[in-house]
Structures are given as C-alpha cells and as structure tokens.
Amino acid sequence: MKAAQIQKYSKNIEAQIVDIAIPSIKDNEVLVKVKVAAINPLEILNITGSVKLIQDYGMPLVLGNELTGIVEKVGNHVYGFKVGDPIYTRLPIEKIGAFAQYVAVDAKSIWHLPKNLDFVTGAGAPLTGLTAYQGLIEELEAKKGQTVFIPGGSGSFGQMAVPIAKAMGLKVIVSGSPSAKERTLNAGADQYIDYTKENYWEILDEVDFVIDTLGADEFERELSIIKPGGRLLSLRTAPNKQFAIDKGLPKWKQIIFGLVGSKFDKKAKKKGIQYRFIFVRADGKQLEKITKIIEENNIVPAIDPTNFTIEDINEALNLVASGHTKGKVVIKF
CATH class of the missing domain: 3.90.180.10 (Medium-chain alcohol dehydrogenases, catalytic domain)
Structure with missing residues (x-):
C-alpha cells in the first residue's frame, strides 16, 4: 500500500x-x-x-x-x-x-x-472535536452559565468548539477575521470580536475561561481578562508540570516541562488563575458524544x-x- x-x-x-x-x-x-x-x-x-x-x-x-x-x-x-x-x-x-x-x-x-x-x-x-470536548470538560471543568473566550477561534477549532460549548450551556465569545463572523455567530457564538477593528483586551473583562489558539505572544493579554479563580487553557503556548503529571510522564519529563512552563505558571498564579496545556488524545466514547452534538446541530x-x-x-x-x-x-x- x-x-x-x-x-x-x-x-x-x-x-x-x-x-x-x-x-x-x-x-x-x-x-x-x-x-x-x-x-x-x-x-x-x-x-x-x-x-x-x-x-x-x-x-x-x-x-x-x-x-x-x-x-x-x-x-x-x-x-x-x-x-x-x-x-x-x-x-x-x-x-x-x-x-x-x-x-x-x-x-x-x-x-x-x-x-x-x-x-x-x-x-x-475528530481531532478538533476531541480537543474542544477534552478542553472544556476535563481541563476547564466548565459549568453551565460560565463564559469562555476563544481568541482566534474563527478557524477549524472554533467550528467545533463553539457548538460543543453552547451544547454545554456556556456563553461563548470569539475573536477572529471579519470573513468568519457570520459563520461563527451561526454556529452559536454569543459575541464576535473582529480583530481588525477591536482589541478584545479592551472590551472583555472577568471571563471564566480562555482557550488560547494563538500562542505565547498573547498570554498576558489573555490573562488580563480572566477573573481570579479562572483558567487559561492553551493549545499552543507550552506544556507545564501539571500537563506532565496528568499525562503520567516520567519524573525527568515532569522536571523539564516544569521548567518550560514555569514562567507561564508564575504569571497565571500571580493573578489567581490556573494555566493548563492540552495535547488531545484518542477516545471513541467521547467521539460518540461529539457525534450526537454534530448531528443535532448539523455541524459541518x-x-x-x-x-x-x-x-x-x-x-x-x-x-x-x-x-x-x-x-x-x-x-x-
């Protein structure tokens, strides 16, 4: 083959x-x-x-x-x-x-x-669906009525994350390009910030969670809008010690990731916020649940x-x- x-x-x-x-x-x-x-x-x-x-x-x-x-x-x-x-x-x-x-x-x-x-x-x-599902449920432990902001969420991740978050009863805010505004609002986003016209950090305040798709350059701006006790989950920035522990990685890797992620952990901790990193895993049972959300909301x-x-x-x-x-x-x- x-x-x-x-x-x-x-x-x-x-x-x-x-x-x-x-x-x-x-x-x-x-x-x-x-x-x-x-x-x-x-x-x-x-x-x-x-x-x-x-x-x-x-x-x-x-x-x-x-x-x-x-x-x-x-x-x-x-x-x-x-x-x-x-x-x-x-x-x-x-x-x-x-x-x-x-x-x-x-x-x-x-x-x-x-x-x-x-x-x-x-x-x-499947990959973006599982990332959104594991991120919202396992890493953020998000509950109905809470608010999640996805900067740069107008791409393929947002397509899956927005309807999954809405199905969980969350308020969803997304920033992205003007061309994706209508599609993202139709997918269920409650608010859309056009990054060519507005800065999200000047508009938003006291959100429960941020799911970062943009990386380390946005870290401090993202932190600035999260309420104390909230969480910042990154798909891009850097793994940290908590990630290594959760994944059951050996002690030497926990030490390395602890060093790699320490500056992000410290900045988050100073504001009373937890920093998390995700590397999505395979899970057929979760795909079964995601399939229901895809079918019920006709996500394509x-x-x-x-x-x-x-x-x-x-x-x-x-x-x-x-x-x-x-x-x-x-x-x-």
Missing part, C-alpha cells in the same frame, strides 16, 4: 511516498481502508520533532493523525463495529499513520461517522477546496505550514 512517511525528524517540511505492507491487526483492533485523511499543524510538529518530549516516535514514521474510512477487518475482541462500517477517528497518539491506504487502529479510538457528514467533511471533525467542518491525493502530500503539508488555508486541508484516497 502507498503511505507518506518520514525517515527522521527534520526542519524540512516533507515526506516520502513509499510502498509498505498492509498492517495486520490485533484482537482489539480494526483494519480501516482510509478514504480521507486530514492534515493538521500537528503534522508539522511531528515532522520537526517539536513534540518528541511528549511523544517520541520510532522511525520510519507514517504520518497522519485524523481520518475517515471503512472497516475492512475486525479483531476477535471487537464489538460494535462490523466490516463495511464508515468510521472517523483521531488515531492514538502513540500509533498514528493516517497518511496510508490502510491503518490498523484500536477499536476504542474510533466511532461511527456522523450521519450528516461524508468522508471529506468527517475527516475535519469547512474543508479547503484544494484537491490533494497522497501523491500531493508535500504540497498539502506546505499549505498547512503556510497558515493560508480556507478550512481543513485533506488528502483523498
């Missing part, structure tokens, strides 16, 4: 197309024939080795974290899935490989494709219109690296 892999970590954003064997499955796994795989900024981090302290991969590595496909074979201990079922998944962090014609995946990491999505739009849903992720196949993998990777996408970039098999 064709697959896109790297032979080593590298600053060059490129992968090689190779022919490798179709994987065999264990009793707890299913073999999935991949229909569409999504390309995320996480792929760039995997290529460059930027997240190897969180997850260090053996080489060569087949890339790709998120896909839709059809179940081709079912392991002896797998229930709830049969050959022919359309599924979607964020692959387990320790065993990625979506950029291939077939993938063996733990059945606990997959769920049935939402009825309102096809293989293309479905590929844009925006997909970049550029047509890519596995042969165009490097063009697709570089489009994602450029940041100039018009929705989730996908490759079709």
Whole structure:
C-alpha cells in the first residue's frame, strides 16, 4: 500500500511516498481502508520533532493523525463495529499513520461517522472535536452559565468548539477575521470580536475561561481578562508540570516541562488563575458524544477546496505550514 512517511525528524517540511505492507491487526483492533485523511499543524510538529518530549516516535514514521474510512477487518475482541462500517477517528497518539491506504487502529479510538457528514467533511471533525470536548470538560471543568473566550477561534477549532460549548450551556465569545463572523455567530457564538477593528483586551473583562489558539505572544493579554479563580487553557503556548503529571510522564519529563512552563505558571498564579496545556488524545466514547452534538446541530467542518491525493502530500503539508488555508486541508484516497 502507498503511505507518506518520514525517515527522521527534520526542519524540512516533507515526506516520502513509499510502498509498505498492509498492517495486520490485533484482537482489539480494526483494519480501516482510509478514504480521507486530514492534515493538521500537528503534522508539522511531528515532522520537526517539536513534540518528541511528549511523544517520541520510532522511525520510519507514517504520518497522519485524523481520518475517515471503512472497516475492512475486525479483531476477535471487537464489538460494535462490523466490516463495511464508515468510521472517523483521531488515531492514538502513540500509533498514528493516517497518511496510508490502510491503518490498523484500536477499536476504542474510533466511532461511527456522523450521519450528516461524508468522508471529506468527517475527516475535519475528530481531532478538533476531541480537543474542544477534552478542553472544556476535563481541563476547564466548565459549568453551565460560565463564559469562555476563544481568541482566534474563527478557524477549524472554533467550528467545533463553539457548538460543543453552547451544547454545554456556556456563553461563548470569539475573536477572529471579519470573513468568519457570520459563520461563527451561526454556529452559536454569543459575541464576535473582529480583530481588525477591536482589541478584545479592551472590551472583555472577568471571563471564566480562555482557550488560547494563538500562542505565547498573547498570554498576558489573555490573562488580563480572566477573573481570579479562572483558567487559561492553551493549545499552543507550552506544556507545564501539571500537563506532565496528568499525562503520567516520567519524573525527568515532569522536571523539564516544569521548567518550560514555569514562567507561564508564575504569571497565571500571580493573578489567581490556573494555566493548563492540552495535547488531545484518542477516545471513541467521547467521539460518540461529539457525534450526537454534530448531528443535532448539523455541524459541518469547512474543508479547503484544494484537491490533494497522497501523491500531493508535500504540497498539502506546505499549505498547512503556510497558515493560508480556507478550512481543513485533506488528502483523498
């Protein structure tokens, strides 16, 4: 089968197309024939080795974290899935490989494709959906009636996070580009701040939570609008000691992440705020809950219109690296 892999970590954003064997499955796994795989900024981090302290991969590595496909074979201990079922998944962090014609995946990491999505739009849903779900429920422990602000939330993450947050009964505020205003309000946002006209830190005050999609440069501005006792959750800034403890990482990694995140922890603590970092994991049971939200709210992720196949993998990777996408970039098999 064709697959896109790297032979080593590298600053060059490129992968090689190779022919490798179709994987065999264990009793707890299913073999999935991949229909569409999504390309995320996480792929760039995997290529460059930027997240190897969180997850260090053996080489060569087949890339790709998120896909839709059809179940081709079912392991002896797998229930709830049969050959022919359309599924979607964020692959387990320790065993990625979506950029291939077939993938063996733990059945606990997959769920049935939402009825309102096809293989293309479905590929844009699991990773951001799980990030939003785990962020709101596990990291922020958000409760009905509280307020969450998502700076830069007009992209693919916001598309999933806004309706999930609304389904939980939260007040949702988003900042982003003027072109995404209508779409984001239609998705359920209560307030939209056009960053070309207004500064969110001059408008907002005393919010319960911020989910940061922009990174370290925004940290102090984001802190300034959170009420004491609130939390700042980042998808971008830096892992900290709490993240390492929650992930069950070894002591030496807890020390390293403690050092890396200490300046952010200190700044947050000074204001009576907790700083959290998230690296989303696979979870089929959570995908089941997300599927209900997707279907009930008819959430359809925006997909970049550029047509890519596995042969165009490097063009697709570089489009994602450029940041100039018009929705989730996908490759079709």
